[in-house]
Amino acid sequence: MPKSSPKTSAKADTKAAAETKPAAPAAAKPVAAKAAGKGDHIFLVDGSGYIFRAYHALPPLNRKSDGLQVNAVLGFCNMLWKLLRDMPADNRPTHLAIVFDKSEVTFRNKIYPEYKAHRPPAPDDLIPQFALIREAVRAFDLPCLEQGGFEADDLIATYARQASERGATTTIVSSDKDLMQLVNDKVMMYDTMKDRRIGVPEVIEKFGVPPEKVVEVQALAGDSTDNVPGVPGIGIKTAAQLIVEYGDLEQLLFRATEIKQPKRRAALIENAEKARISRQLVLLDDNVKLDVPLDDLAVHEPDARKLIAFLKAMEFTTLTRRVADCSQIDPANVDADASNSSGARAGGDAAKARSSEASGDLFTAPAATATGGDKGDKGASLKGAPISLATAREEALxxxxxxxxxxxxxKTLKELNGFIARIHDAGHVAIELKANSIDPMQADFCGIALALAPNEACYVPLAHKQSGGGAGLFDAGLAPDQVKHEDAIEALRPVLESPGILKIGFDVKFAAVMLAQHGITLRNIDDAKLISYVLDAGRGSNELDSLAERWFGHAMLKESELLGSGKGKITFDQVPIDKAAALSAEGADVALRVWRVLKPRLVAEHMTTVYETLERPLVSVLARMERRGISIDRQVLSRLSGDFAQTAARVEAEIQEIAGEPVNVGSPKQIGDILFGKMGLSGGTKTKTGAWSTTAQVLDDLAEQGHDLPKKILEWRQVSKLKSTYTDALPTYVNPQTHRVHTTYALAATTTGRLSSNEPNLQNIPVRTEDGRKIRRAFIATPGHKLVSADYSQIELRLLAEIADIPVLKQAFRDGLDIHAMTASEMFGVPIKGMPSEIRRRAKAINFGIIYGISAFGLANQLGIAREEASAYIKKYFERFPGIRAYMDETRDFCRSHGYVTTLFGRKMHYPDIKASNASVRAFNERAAINARLQGTAADIIRRAMTRVEDALAAKKLSAQMLLQVHDELIFEVPDAEVEATLPVVQHVMQDAPFPAVNLSVPLHVDARAANNWDEAH
Structure with a gap:
């Protein structure tokens, strides 16, 4: 079956293994077979898949003695070592084997000769490593399994079936989609490179069907890599929809004539036999007559000296040291395995490995020590996993x-290269970039902090200035003893771009944008801030200093104390290197500690999918959006600024006239004194300082009572804010290099998962006022392009109908009715045809108001009606749609019991104050929790769309670029010639975004338009 990308023929693998060395026994000899049964845990490693993953994960690595490339061997050995050492005590294997593909020709080629016919050959520098990897498995004293005529996946399927029948559990170490058909309550998959477990929910997320239906979907969709034909024109998504509807492939083919879409119907009828053949090709054979019985896979004490001998022959110094330390053997007393050493690959007797010390237990890590490092989370203190792992790590740290x-x-490139070598050995590093500006588009590097383990961190200064000195010619102003910026970047590039080295950070997007500005694509990241956000949104701050205090009781150094404030504030490049090093290295160190504690909780609390699908992928998407920016028309803004100034001056004069005296309209105190002191208006309250409150709510209430002065003050405030916040400020944000405005998005800023925008904030431009729409006209497309606005229509109302299960609303959305007119008709008994606009407006206000927990008072203010009448409307609404009240009650009660609510995609949003003693605080949290399920689900949907739309556009060879996200709206810049082709692609991706994780019964609708500016496109 298909293995990890890139797909490569097994022929070279087999040939190299056969020619390099005489065939070895199929499996290592166990000390004693152990009958597998209930309580046992069988680990089956997809060896063939991991060969290619290891090869592509590490940069080229040559053995110094003879130049032989061994990067795949090292990656494979590291994976095995991690698997044996890092599994928690209650999750370690009782039986374990590494399974390989033995030959290119299997029974599937007899069924379909073209099966896998188009796979490219293996890379030349990988072929010699195939045999060495098998030798590595034997050096670990693990069974190395392969059988002619069958693929590794068939052997794995057979062992998994046998284990399940005996009541044992199985973990398949692989990420191969073809093995997902085996997942069930006793069989799961584990991707060691991503530390990700794949169970039934993850399979459904990928295929849209449970594991037992995966082969049906694959039979329809086919696989171009393995040359599995499938049915032309049917992909995974469509295949899943068909299987969900018809049950299985045979039933679908039998009823193919019922398919409404002509092309799809014809494709199924014409390619029925291909679909049946495809099912045979993708279905794993779980009845292979095994050469090595399951019981013979029992884990036994390995020969540590044999392993050390092999690792020394490979010249893997760091891993040799780790194995030697664990087994308490002096590696100097063990000779390198002569059969695998330089110049001896054709054969020869292995040198005798000698040691007077007993071999150690590779499967049981030593007890925790005071020195920290990776040992802090191992040993006898680990009683369970994964939540126990998080607890143990927290206690140790x-x-x-x-x-x-x-x-x-x-301070030197040599020192940096030494640290980089340690990063390659470790396979991970925490990073923190320090810059001289908060704008990653214009910032310059000051330095880079790196951390490998607790208290094992460094800071690489790059551009710190001499204290008290200005810059002169040829960097004369730079402090001495710093690595040259260009040298450091190039030295770190392989690490930062490597998909095989995990980069751990905190708010990684800033680093991703900065590095991209220097031509570096940051790959394989984990963001500790986003992990904290996924786990604890709403429980408290997700900032690093707060997390350090919460989890470790540690008070971090404060950057603000180094930089100062006011006129004397300095930039980070002016901070002395010793102080910068302490603060920056601490940041990387603490980020790594937080990551170590929180990462296991993702698994324990079933939040891995939320992080992997809704958070982490968006980092790179948003980084690209931020770098693209958007063009603005300064002349439009200049004219608007002048207009707003005139309007503000006119309104201010009217305020002075009404007040009967000079007044500073921008002074809340003076306004309060006039309204509640001089004029004696009722309803005034005072703040803690003793001044009258003049908030927008207070002024709104007074205006509703018919008072002119508060109306004018609100008008003045609005136009003044538009002028200062947008028409005056936006031109100052134009990047001098790109001549575009680049906003910054925050992923972890709201409890519900909505993104926030700042510097400048482009999400708060009012769209329901004419003045706000005028500002949007200043956002323009570059010549030869159009701006496309794609906006979810009434998405939260649709989700209310879905989640609350309101049949009449669901049917109205399916029928494409005017939902506000329909609601008015249901409530007031007025026919939709010829309905007065006022009646529809009231229904619209109620529809949207209900989502946000509007009160009778609020609805009365909004509609300009009596509070009693508004109360009657709300009561009637709930009577007509009782499911909405039930939904609100159930959501509130659930949150009171659990402290959180969830979206349809599993995001947790915590509202711990929902049981507060203060009635107003409690009520606010109740309303927020009720709305959060809707707003949070909508936020998840647009996040899913954002992670998919770029690939969808690229697949159609369209060059549209996503520029902005504003709540339920995405803005693209599209070449004029591609607008017509782009619109349906964007709409399709956005409307299908929930699939396959969630199948909504209410259709989503996306309005997409193209124009020269944002307002016209919306």
Missing amino acids: RKLPVDRTKYQAI
């Missing part, structure tokens, strides 16, 4: 205080 004296300031 609380006992291991942050020690800034251990941080290193790296």
Whole structure:
């Protein structure tokens, strides 16, 4: 079956394995077979898949003695070591084997000769490593399994079936989609490279059907890589829809004539036999007559000396040291395996490995020590996983205080290269970039902090200035003993761009944008801030200093104390290197600690899918959007600024006249004194300072009572804010290099998952006022392009109908009715045809108001009616749609019991104050929780759309670029010639975004338009 990308023929693998060395036994000899049964845990490693993943994960690595490339061997060995050492005590294998493909020709080629016929050959520098990887497995004393005529997946399927029948559980170490058909309550998959477990929910997320239906979907969709034909024109999504509707492939083919779409119907009828053949090709054979019985896979004590001998022959110094330390063997007393050493690959007797010390237990890590490092989360203290792992790590790290004296300031390229070598060995690093500006588009690097383990961190200064000195010619103003900026970037490039080295950070998007500005694409990241956000949104701050205090009781250094404030504030490049090193390395260190504690909780609390599908993929998407920016028309803004100034002056004069005295309209105190002191208006309240409150709510209430002065004050405030916040400020945000405005998005800023925009904030431009729409006209397309606005129509109302299960609303959306007119007709008994606009307006206000928990008072103000009448409307609404009241009650009660609510996609939003003693605080949290399920689900949907739309456009060879996201709206810049082709692609992706994780019964609708500016496109 297909393996990890890139797809490569197994022929070279088999040939190399056969020619390089005489065939070895199929499996290592166990000390004693152990009958697998209930309580046992069988691990089956998809060896063939991991060969290619290891090869592509690491940069080229040559053995120094003979130049042989061994990067895939090292990656494979690291994976095995991690698997054996890092699994928690209650999740370690009782039986384990590594399974490979033995030959290119299997029974599937007899069914379909073209099966896998188009796979490219293996890379030349990988072919010699195939045999060495099998030798590595044997050096680990693990069964190395392969059988002619069958693929590794068939062997894995057979072992998994046998284990399940005996009551044992199975973990398949692979990410191969073809193995997902085996997942059930006793069989799961584990991707070690992403530390991701794949169970039934993850399979449904990928295929849209449960595991037992995966082969039906694959039979229809086919697989171009393996040359599985499938049915032309049917992809995974469509296949899943068909299987969900018809049950299985045979039933679908039998009823193919019922398919409404002509092309789809014809394709199914004409290609029925291909679909049946495809099912045979993708269905795994779980009845293979196994050469090695399941019981013979029992884990036994390995020969550590044999493993050390092999690793020394490969010249893997760091891994040799780790194995030696764990087994308490001096590697100097073990000779390198002569059969695998330089010049001896054709054969020869292995040298005798000698050691007077007993071999250690590779499967049981040593007890935790005071020195920290990776040992802090291992040992006998680990009683369970994964939540116990998080607890154990937290306890260990609380006992291991942050020690800034251990941080290193790296001042030479040689030192940096030494640290980089350690990063390659570790396979992960925490990073933190320090810059001289908060704008990543215009900032310059000051330095880079790196951390490998608690208290093992460094800071690489790049551009710190001499204290008290200005810059002169040829960097004369730079402080001495710094690595050259260009040298450091090039040295770190392979690490930062490597898909095989995990980069851990905190708010990684800033680093991604900055690095992209220097031509570096940051790959394979984990963001500790986003993990915290996924787990604890609403429980407290997700900022690093708060998390350090919460989890470790540690108070971090404050950057503000180094930079100062006011006129004396400096930039980070002016901070002395020693102080910068302490603060920056601490940031990387603490980020790594937070990550170590929180990462296991994703699995324990079933939040991995939320993080992997809704958070982490969006980092790179938003980074690209931020770098693209959007053009503005300064002349439009200049004219608007003048108009707003005139309007503000006119309104201010009217305010002075009504007040009967000079007044500073921008002074809340003076306004309050006039309204409640001089004029004696009722309803005034005072703030803690003793001044009258003049908030917008207070002024709105007074205006509703018919008073002119508060109306004028509100008008003045609105136009003044538009002028200062947008028409005056936006031109100052234009980047001098790109001549565009680049906003910054925050992923972890709201409890519900909505993004926020700042510097400048483009999400708060009012769209329901004429003045606000005028500002949007200043956002323009570049010549030869159009702006396309794609907006979800009434998405939260649709989700209300879905989640609350309101049949009449669901049917109205399916029928494409005017939902506000329909609601008015249902409530007031007025026919939709010829309905007065006022009646529809009232229904619209109620529809949207209900979502946000509007009160009778609020609805009365909005509609200009009596509170009693508004109360009657709301009562009648709930009577007509009782499911909405039930939904609100159920949501409120659930949140009171659990402290959180969830979206349809599993995002948790916490409202701990929902049981507050203060009635107003409690009521606010109740309304927020009720709305959060709708707003949060809508936010998840547009996030899913954003992560998919770029690939969809690229697949159609369209060059549209996504520029902005504003709540339920996406804005693209599209070449004029591609507008017509782009609109349906964007609409399709956005409308299908929930699929396959969630199948909505209410259709989503996306309005998409193209124009020269944002307002016209909306």
